[in-house]
Amino acid sequence: MPSSEWVRPLTSQKPASAILEIDRVSQVFQTSARKEHLALSEISLTIEEGAFVSILGPSGCGKSTLLYIVGGFVSPTRGAAKMKGQAITGPGPDRGPVFQEFALFPWKTVLGNVMYGPRQRGVRATEAEAQSRALIEMVGLKGYENFYPKELSGGMKQRVALARTLAYHPQVLLMDEPFGALDAHTRTRLQNDLLNIWERDRKTVLFVTHSVDEAVFLSDKVVMMSNSPGRIREVIAIDLPRPRRRNELLLDPRYQKYVVDIERMFDESEEAGAPL
Template identity: 50%
Template sequence: MARAAEIVTGISSAELAVPAVPKIEIKDLSKIYNGRNGDVVALQNTNLTINENEFVCVVGPSGCGKTTLLNIIAGLEHASSGSVTVDGKEVKGPGKERGVVFQQYALFPWKTVLKNVEFGLKLRGYSKAERRERAEHYIEMVGLKDFAQAYPKELSGGMKQRVAIARAYAVQPEVLLMDEPFGALDAQTRAQLQEELLNTWQSEKRTCFFITHDVEEAVILAQKVIVMSARPGRIKEIINVDIPYPRNQATKLDERFIQIKNEIWEKVYREYMEYKK
């Protein structure tokens, strides 16, 4: 049988036997904060596997450890126990293969859009010509070509977030970590950026780990939605979103979309009520 597979596929039986290494693997992860009023267990025995180019959204009640989990994957915080690996290598700090986009845009107010997007490239030693070419490409990709010389104070909230996304993409991270990047935006801008992010993800191919409080946003974006439990945070359930791409705002009217959204909302609300007890 193995020989037959080798003949048909051109892949040796030894290669067939080797499982693919997950892009991100979280094993028995726990995080305890030591406070003046005692220890707070933010994460407890958390386990999760994310494959290459997979789009995963994480939802759950406030305080369930979503941002803590993202920060540990990013290397911005250390776990109390357990491990996080990216491509089989343990995360011990920030790395160029991981880019982060926060809810707060964190743009340099004294730099233009172009210079903000170029910033990470400059730190990595790209030449002036390379920085400009790559920055202009991603600025155009997020629809801000005409604002390359504008300063952050001249931009709307949605435009600032596009700059932050362009800056993250410009350094070409393999993993994009996003912590409620659209949370502070109005509904129309949020919907527009959801579609733009999906278009960018489909064309650029990155592994995306996206935190949101908005169940509808999770379902429109993700291939998998991770529901976390109330504190201490654990992976309560993983829901596959079996809705084909490309998706857009019209997808939200689809019967299957509504069914999945309601299913996830019920689980999140149940965890929220547990948290309130």
């Protein structure tokens, strides 16, 4: 499936400019004293501003590592990642992570968690609180402001985590299998809600997942990776109209074709790599 076959999504009106550039990034992990594992090999990728890009691949293909490199949490062994032309040297509030493990601050209430970023950025308490309350309502948790994370379900925790990250207005959202730990029903609801939220302000999203239909449903572009070492196998533009509605999309033959084609590619990637 040549990527040129797919035109850019109809919804992007302004000329797209690159916000993230990943330039020949390789990552080597020392697994033991003598052994090295090449997790990522010569990854080059450009991500345009306002795009929803999924990184899809079998487990162990280094997709999360790539996200951590963009986040500045991990330094690449070779190559470099750039944000708006500036080399990424560490974490920063322009790139907001959302993790599968939620990583909420358990000693803070829902409101305290969401306010943490704005307060750290120097926003006045009253203002930060008002913004945070609005965000909590947006992610559907109105009434839970004073709950502690331990009192919430997994899906609710991930909603808080999303609100906490959105609260400090990162230019790029880095989502690391955010719905991977949730049951199927909660996962579907959160995908729908994420799309609704995203369609309001079109923040750039880099979304790591191993679920093909999740990637197709959400993304403008799917970056298909293969295993051992992690390489980009194919970049597929998903030319489906927005706003996307699940009940319409599931019946759409174009959606179905994407899923089937990418699933086939996924199987081939796995076969190419180490046996599971």
